Amino acid sequence: MAKTIMVQGTASHVGKSVLVAALCRIFYQDGYRVAPFKSQNMALNSFVTREGGEMGRAQVVQAEAAGLEPHVDMNPVLLKPTGQASSQVIVLGRPVGNLSAQEYHLKYAGKAWEAICGALERLRRRFEIVVIEGAGSPAEVNLQATEIVNMKVARQAEAPVLLVADIDKGGALAAVVGTLELLPPGDRSRVAGIIINKFRGDLKLFRPAVDFLESRTGVPVVGVVPYFEGFRIPEEDTVAEEIIAAARLPRRQDLDIAVVHLPHISNFTDFDPLQEEPDVNLRYVGQGTPLGEPDLIILPGSKNTIEDLIYLKRSGMAAAIVRLHRERGVPVVGICGGFQMLGRELCDPQHLESSVPRTEGLGLLDVQTVFLSHKVTTQVEAEVAGDGPLLSPTRGQKVVGYEIHMGRTVLGEGTRPVFRVYRRLGEEVDCPDGAQDERGLVWGTYIHGLFDAREFRRGFLNALRARKGLPPLEEAARLDHWEQRQRDYDRLAAVVRGSLRMDKIYQLLGLPGPRWACSR
Known part of the structure; x- marks a missing residue:
């Protein structure tokens, strides 16, 4: 049965999906059979598997990083918003209908949970490590009793949780402390590490903040990941704000x-x-x-x-x-x-x-x-x-x-x-x-x-x-789109591996560490 670890966030868009992709690549490079998992994804950016099942794009990216072909078990429930407070519900790759948020939570969540547990069980039997992604924040107190994507999944998988905060947007320390304060004691004890993501600046100057977090929460900071640029991992559900902003700048391409x-x-x-x-x-x-x-x-x-x-x-x-x-x-x-x-x-x-x-x-x-x-x-x-x-x-x-x-x-x-x-x-x-x-x-x-x-x-x-009267641009000796993505996954893994205490993460998994050092 596979070991599990879960990445949750203090909010949406803190970088959970990309960090899960990075961990999948790292474990894959280290010689493990690893698979991603997200129980329920709300996204308009989807993909069709070889078998014709529909799933969220983020888990496709994570599967690619793990050296795998995507499978709907990696994202058993996909919600595609169709209007105000309603979504098309897709379970194990197939649409089951359009439901309002109330209909889904009150009438269908039980069936969805059965599908989630079955998919997680199948992945754990096939792989050695399953890296699980949460959604939004686990500290939404109005959802804690009914949610099926954060701490309920962590409990089901018996997974230690890494809590991620985005420091680039500000308020990261308060977000970490506040999230932990709002969690029930049993769930709070599952949080085994803190990751500060998208850091810009001098790490030495940030050391007092790390000391504060560890002292205030009793949870170790297992990594400070820099804000990285120069390579792209596909976005989960929205066009990145920086891409839209860049469109407003004058450029001189043909x-x-x-x-x-x-x-x-x-x-x-x-x-x-x-x-x-x-x-x-x-x-x-x-x-x-x-x-x-x-x-x-x-x-x-x-x-x-x-x-x-x-x-x-x-x-x-x-x-x-x-x-x-x-x-x-x-x-x-x-x-x-x-x-x-x-x-x-x-x-x-x-x-x-x-x-x-x-x-x-x-x-x-x-x-x-x-x-x-x-x-x-x-x-x-x-x-x-x-x-x-x-x-x-x-x-x-x-x-x-x-x-x-x-x-x-x-x-x-x-x-x-x-x-x-x-x-x-x-x-x-x-x-x-x-x-x-x-x-x-x-x-x-x-x-x-x-x-x-x-x-x-x-x-x-x-x-x-x-x-436009321009001459053709000859095909340069460049990598194709697939090859470029593979290279970007390796570069992503290198950045994240160098920023996280991987010895601590392997300890949380109960594994001895890399089987071999390689870059596939």
């Missing part, structure tokens, strides 16, 4: 790509590979950031497509997008929900995503989408079938990705597919995907992750360069 920041934006990690390209200034617009006159506009995925489309219309963003395309020829690409928005109309007769039964789309593609109760969750392999100035240079190239959607989109006259899917969940198929307009300057697809394909990504960007 290509300016604007991604519309929707209220219910999902799977925004689709665009991380674009952000890493040397000739691309990728910026998120819509949160106080003007649209400007970009070389490409991308409409991303959404968990509430109709409501987000209404938001675009009310904010004036929809009219601006249409005007830029029709008057200046700015290309527009839509992914999943963004693809649906590009069409003539969206219909939700069963109110699966919204209380609005029908709304007009942007009218840039002659397609119609109807939301259906069946949810498509599948990995796919496809080839480019589109043409025109943006897609002809990549025609026939392969892309690999996944689909997560509840809509069925029907193409009208003057539109044609963008991709041909030839494999779904490992089985041979021959299915069209997406649509493009007659000029080839507007296209949409249901495939997430397609920009991970290096050859397709570079060819598409070079097509944008050609429209």
Whole structure:
């Protein structure tokens, strides 16, 4: 049966997910079979496993860091917010319905807990170490009796807890002391170590604060992790504030790509590979950031497509997008929900995503989408079938990705597919995907992750360069997106290993320490 350790936080967004990924990588490097686990994740950024199950992106990242293929047991319950105080509930990779917060806690939490315990048990039988991530704060006194993601999981797993505080936002010492004061005595005794995260400055000057925490709480500080930059680990559920802020700064890259920041934006990690390209200034617009006159506009995925489309219309963003395309020829690409928005109309007769039964789309593609109760969750392999100035240079190239959607989109006259899917969940198929307009300057697809394909990504960007009269940028001898992530996991592990008392953490696990020192 696997040893367990749990990472909880004094609040949301203190860095728990990234630290769990780092610990998974460290244990993996040290020769252990390690798996991540988060009982319940509330996130719009999700992923589809090889088996077709949906799970939170954070546990996918952590699985990759552990050298594993993601499995829904690592995140047995996923809540995808659909509106005010309601979410789509996904258990062991499959949707069970949309529930209000009250319905979920009063009527469904018991079943969810059964699934959580079963998944944790299976992981503990398969692996030697399970690193568990909590959610929010364990000190929310109104939730302590009903929560199924923090101390209840720690008790079930018999896991010592590392409590993380984000010092970059200020108030870290008070957050640690306050959290421990609000925990019941039994739960408080489970907190075996404190981690101060995102530290900037001189560690010597911080030593009195460490002494204070240890004296005041009786809990050792097992590490002070620096604020690290220069490499990126995918975000869990929101576009990082520093990325949005950076979009407001002037940059001189050849290509300016604007991604519309929707209220219910999902799977925004689709665009991380674009952000890493040397000739691309990728910026998120819509949160106080003007649209400007970009070389490409991308409409991303959404968990509430109709409501987000209404938001675009009310904010004036929809009219601006249409005007830029029709008057200046700015290309527009839509992914999943963004693809649906590009069409003539969206219909939700069963109110699966919204209380609005029908709304007009942007009218840039002659397609119609109807939301259906069946949810498509599948990995796919496809080839480019589109043409025109943006897609002809990549025609026939392969892309690999996944689909997560509840809509069925029907193409009208003057539109044609963008991709041909030839494999779904490992089985041979021959299915069209997406649509493009007659000029080839507007296209949409249901495939997430397609920009991970290096050859397709570079060819598409070079097509944008050609429209500006710029020469193509030759593919440099760079790592592909997957290889770069693996290198970043190693760099993350090195930073965190050097900042934590790993001897103390191995002691908490009841393990002797590294089996070998290696970097896989």
